[in-house]
Amino acid sequence: MGNAFSIFGSGDSIPDILLDLDCTNTKPEEVEVYKYATKILQPTEAVLKSLKQYTGCGELIRKAISTPNRQNEEEAWNALCPSVSKLKDYYEFAQKIAEAFPQLLKKLCTGNVENNLRNFQTVLKCFGDILHFVSQWDDLKMTNPAIQNDFSYYRRTLSRNKGTQSDKIPVQDELANKMSLFYAYSTPMLKIITDATLECINNDPDISLSQVTQCLSMLSYSHYNSIVKNRIANPQLKPYCLRVMTICIILYDHIEPNGVFIKASKVNIKGYIKIIQNNGGTDTEPLLNALRYTSKHLNDETTPKNIKAILTS
Numbered sequence: 001m002g003n004a005f006s007i008f009g010s011g012d013s014i015p016d017i018l019l020d021l022d023c024t025n026t027k028p029e030e031v032e033v034y035k036y037a038t039k040i041l042q043p044t045e046a047v048l049k050s051l052k053q054y055t056g057c058g059e060l061i062r063k064a065i066s067t068p069n070r071q072n073e074e075e076a077w078n079a080l081c082p083s084v085s086k087l088k089d090y091y092e093f094a095q096k097i098a099e100a101f102p103q104l105l106k107k108l109c110t111g112n113v114e115n116n117l118r119n120f121q122t123v124l125k126c127f128g129d130i131l132h133f134v135s136q137w138d139d140l141k142m143t144n145p146a147i148q149n150d151f152s153y154y155r156r157t158l159s160r161n162k163g164t165q166s167d168k169i170p171v172q173d174e175l176a177n178k179m180s181l182f183y184a185y186s187t188p189m190l191k192i193i194t195d196a197t198l199e200c201i202n203n204d205p206d207i208s209l210s211q212v213t214q215c216l217s218m219l220s221y222s223h224y225n226s227i228v229k230n231r232i233a234n235p236q237l238k239p240y241c242l243r244v245m246t247i248c249i250i251l252y253d254h255i256e257p258n259g260v261f262i263k264a265s266k267v268n269i270k271g272y273i274k275i276i277q278n279n280g281g282t283d284t285e286p287l288l289n290a291l292r293y294t295s296k297h298l299n300d301e302t303t304p305k306n307i308k309a310i311l312t313s
Helices: 028-041 044-052 058-066 070-109 113-119 121-142 146-164 173-184 188-203 209-228 237-255 269-279 281-294 305-312
Strands: none
Touching: 028 070, 028 121, 044 070, 044 121, 058 070, 058 146, 070 113, 070 121, 070 146, 070 173, 070 188, 070 209, 113 121, 113 209, 121 188, 121 209, 121 237, 121 281, 146 173, 173 188, 188 209, 188 237, 209 237, 209 269, 237 269, 237 281, 269 281, 269 305, 281 305
8 A cells, every 4th residue: 555645744545546538438317417417517628729829909909098089989899799708608607607616516525425436437527627628728827928918908898988989888887887796806717616615525514625625635646646547548648637736736725714735635736746747747837826826725834835835846
């Protein structure tokens, strides 16, 4: 058993779940949840592609601000409306993720978590797919300031354009306020699933904090082992495993009051950082930055200095 659990600082034995990343054996008990989640997740690639291509209206907005006249302001507004419609689509998709995530969580964390992870592999894959999407989407959002700039300008000019262009208002005030709160976070999708997870823990009597952290620690460890034990036949799945592993750690850190970095944590963060550094490729810095800047407890006094040094150097 020695090396199998060597990445865990506390010495606790965390079960190593063999992952069926191809979803080859769906159990009857998970079919309903799996079909529901698969349908929700169907647009993820299109959503990511759209966000990658989001260029924003910065030049026209700057022109309208620096030289305010009717023509410049109308040009900025006409360009902005299709962009804001896209931002609305992203926001509405995030709400669907917020609805689906608790159902997957409940399926995996009610009762015996280890048995659930072993038996409900297609639900587990959907759970991982959401975490993978969250990681990718938030990366794209954080590196594209046009999103926040466009929506801020839209809200500032919304009231002025209501009277003159009421037929071209893609987002009205109430929804605009909700979207503004969503986009105010550097990682909105992480915020969505964190809130959904805490809602489950606080209000669902069948799910406890310990069950959820057990699920996240086992899933992160299993993705870790998928790489270090060379279980991945398709090399394209390596980035997938690293992203799911990383978001598991970050989500764990957000829901566990003491965080994931304390010495008594089940997870030895050094092991995870090392595998990201050695296997991350072009994703290395984005994943390390996610640990640096979106974790909740990294800068706590309880975080060992050597962990802080690794991630802040």
